[in-house]
Amino acid sequence: MNEPVSVFRALHHGRPPGDPLVLPGPWDAASARAFEDAGFPALATPSAGVAASLGHEDGHTPAAEMFAAVARITRAVSVPVSADVEGGYGLAAEELVERLLEAGAVGCNLEDSAGGVLLEARRQADRLAGVRAAAGGRLFVNARVDTYIRGVPAGTDVVGETLVRARLYAAAGADCVYPIAAPAGDLPRLAAAVPVPLNANGTPDGPSDARRLGALGAARVTFGPLLQRRAADAVRGLAERLRGA
Structure with a gap:
């Protein structure tokens, strides 16, 4: 239990x-x-934030650079770190798991869209099952559901389609599901119908927002690249002060 x-x-x-x-x-x-140092018991890297720190656009970080960045982060801390590895960079499940473990990650995010288009849900479920089988119990798999950001066919119930995918991914072995950008009002229905923990997006304005999302059913709250962007804004403000702007 101490692993x-x-x-x-x-x-x-x-x-x-x-x-x-x-x-x-x-x-x-x-x-x-x-x-x-602030006392958080675990961390979760955002692919977009890491990309920005490396000088890349979101979604355009070479796999080798992403895994190297994750490794630097895991070496720097003693708490568990999960890694956002986007769609898995086209790697076979066994190689993806090996690269994550080599980087020191304890978990990963895997998204169910590519090129801005949702993947077929059963195909993605098979992908997740392969990753889970290759990892055994060595990785915590967070299955991102992109229905809210990639769109669904006109007339489709977004919550219903999200639930279809979330249940398939949970049945395939995902430890958690992440309906990215799901409105807060949809969280109770999603959380009640999905048999694994639910990841929701939070805002970095204090603990009250996270508590609100938890009360709506979220077991886990992450921030995507917002923290990196806030830090970049702070640096810009410092630069302006140094220039006397």
Whole structure:
């Protein structure tokens, strides 16, 4: 139970309403240390934030650079770190798992769209099952559901389609599902119908937002690239002050 992945998995379960697991998203070693020093028990890297720190557009980070960045982050802290690896960079399940473990990650996000288009749900479920089989219990798999950001055919119930995908992914072995950008009002229905913990998007304005999302059914709250962007804004403000603007 003391293995980092077991600790990380346990953090998602048995949480009272209003007390979700809050996972800040470090984009480099320095930010990771800052979040650990603040007392967070685990971290989850955002692919967009890491991409920005490396000088890439979101979705255009070469796999080798992403895994190297994750490795620098995991080496910098003693708490468990999950990694957003987008769609898996075209790697076979066994190689993806190997690269994640080599980087020191205890979990991963895998999204169900490519090129801005939703993947066929059963195909993605098969992909997740392959990753879970290759990992055994060594990785916590967070299955991202992109129905809210990629769109569904006209007339489709977005919540219904999200639930179809979420249940398929849970049945395939996903430890958690992440309906990215789901409105807060949809969370109770989603959480009630999905048999694994639910990941929701939060805002970095204080703990009250996370508590609100937890009360609506979220077991886990992440922030995507928002923390990195706030830090970049702070640097711009500092630069303006130094220039006397």
